[in-house]
Amino acid sequence: MSTTFRSRITARLGRTYLARIQRHGIGSSTIKLLPEELLMLLRRDGLDPVSRVAATRASAPVSRVALPFGMDAWVVTGYEESKAVLGSAEGFSTDFAHLAGNAGIAAEQSPGGLGFSDPPVHTRLRRILTPEFTMRRLRRLAPRIESIVEERLDAMEAARGPVDLVHEFALPVPSLTICELLGVPYEDRNDFQQLAMDRFDLFGGTTAPFGAMSASLDYFRGVVRAQRRKPGDGLLGMIVREHGDSVDDEELAGLADGVLTGGFETTASTIALGSLVLLENEDVLARLRNDDTMTAPFVEEVLRYLSAVQMAFPRFAREDIEIAGVLIxxxxxxxxxxxxxxxxxxxxxxxxxxxxxxxxxxxxxxFGHGIHRCIGAELARMELRVAYPALARRFPGMRLAVPRQDLSFRKLSIVYGIDSLPVHLR
Known part of the structure; x- marks a missing residue:
């Protein structure tokens, strides 16, 4: 068998294999085929990366991983090495066409938006969104974020018995904030949450990530049509008024989906995991409650330490490129x-x-790095800087309602999280 023919066969098998994952999600049989060098990026030991990540970083911060059927990928675990990859738009592409070509996914399933596009498309779309995420524009949301947080704390205080901080606090705060930002109907908030969460759970079965993307885009197409008819005061309405038909419906739906993707599940997971950090550090809880200067450094350490988004969007080398002495x-x-x-x-x-x-x-x-750094980073910081001190002040005596070992964390997910966090508030 010739080398060329063998490579064609392995490539075809690889596409079939990845298409199967796309259709059915990742189950136990599929996971057995994936190398641990890849799966380790999506695992945790409690709040910490698994020890294999540190060992790999120490020995080979840029390392090749052999995927099934002869396909290759590279895992980057070092800080400077990751910055070099994420910061090089010239050297690496995030265009969805690469995923479509490698995984046998229809190009029509592209989620659009910023995360899966390259310049000049990315440049044009980011230029449209950036003004809506300046601190001047975001400040108009500050009173609403504070109200949302207080409303959730009131609801929790009125509850009897233990309260689940994930479902009663961590999920609703960013969900309602994103609803407010985009200008989508409040009554859609529950569907909103599910659309965001499905795409990050690799055990999703028939609601695998790409299927969730399609459902989300279908929903936002309807929202965009409504905003075209009657632009509201939210982000989508502002873009319609200021840019008109220069942004088509598909692009606008993709942008809205990207805001949901980057702004909901990631912030919700960080709020929940950061609340667990507070529960496990009573001295920090007390300082956060009584010292306003503690809020900003606490939030930054939470973001660094937890890194709820465990892995950046895949990059594809545009040409042969060297990172830290390794040729990709x-x-x-x-x-x-x-x-x-x-x-x-x-x-x-x-x-x-x-x-x-x-x-x-x-x-x-x-929040990533380079041109694809999360455009909603400051919005996320605003939510975290409001949520944590308010929680600490309202419930200074809160404590876990179950043994620590009984908490259920996600076993394999791009966005790490905890399923529930039951607490006694008093």
Whole structure:
């Protein structure tokens, strides 16, 4: 069998294999075929990356992973190495066409938006969105965020018995904030939450990530049509008024989907996991309750330490490119571990513990880096800076309602999270 023919066969098998994942999700039989060098990026040991991430980073921060049927990918676990990949739009592409071509996915299933596009499309779309995410524009949301947080705290205080911080606090705060930002109907908030969560759960079965993207885009197409007829005061209405038909419906739906993707599940997971950090650090809880200067460093340490988004969107090498002395061939997929990079000893002295007082240098990668850095980073910070102190002040005596070992964390997910967080509030 010739080398060329063998490569065609393995490529075809690879596409079939990935298409199967896309249709049916990742189950136990599929997981058995994936190398642990890849799965380790999506696993945790409690709040920490699994030890294999640190071991890989120490020995080979840029390492090749052999995928099934002869396909290759590269795992990047170092801080500087991840910055080099994420910061090079010239060297690496995030265009959805690469995923479509490699996984046998229909190009029509592209979620659009910023995350899966390259310049000049990305440049044009980001230029449209950026003004809506300036601090001046976001400040108009501050009173509403504070109201949402207080409403949730009131509801929790009125409840009897233990309260689940995930479902009663962590999920509703960003969900209602994003509803407010986009200008979508309040009554859609429950569907909103499910659309966002499905795409990140790799055990999704028939609601696998790409299926969830399609459902989300279908929903936003309807919202966009309504905004075209009667533009509201939210982000979508503003874009319609200011840009008219220069942004078509598909692009606008993709932008809205991207805001949902980047702004809901990621923030919800961070609020929930950060609340667990507070429960496990009573001295920090007390400081956060009584010292306003504690809020900003606490939030930044939470973002770095937790790195709820465990892995950046896949990149594909545009040409043969060298990163940290390692040659990555053109067309190969590159996966950057954000949780691994943010724990890199070359970036921050990390003893494995949470310390909001540590002299952490700026530039953590919780929001990514480069042209694809999360455009909603400041909105997320606003929500976290309101949510944590308010929770600490309202319920200074809150404590876990179940043993720590009984908490259920996601076993394999791009966005790490906890299923529930039952607490006694008093």
């Amino acid at each position: 061939p053109r067309g190969d997929m590159v996966l950057c571990s954000l949780s691994g990079a943010n724990r890199d000893p070359s970036y921050v002295i990390d003893d494995g513990g949470f310390d909001p007082h540590r002299a952490t240098p700026s530039g953590h990668l919780a």
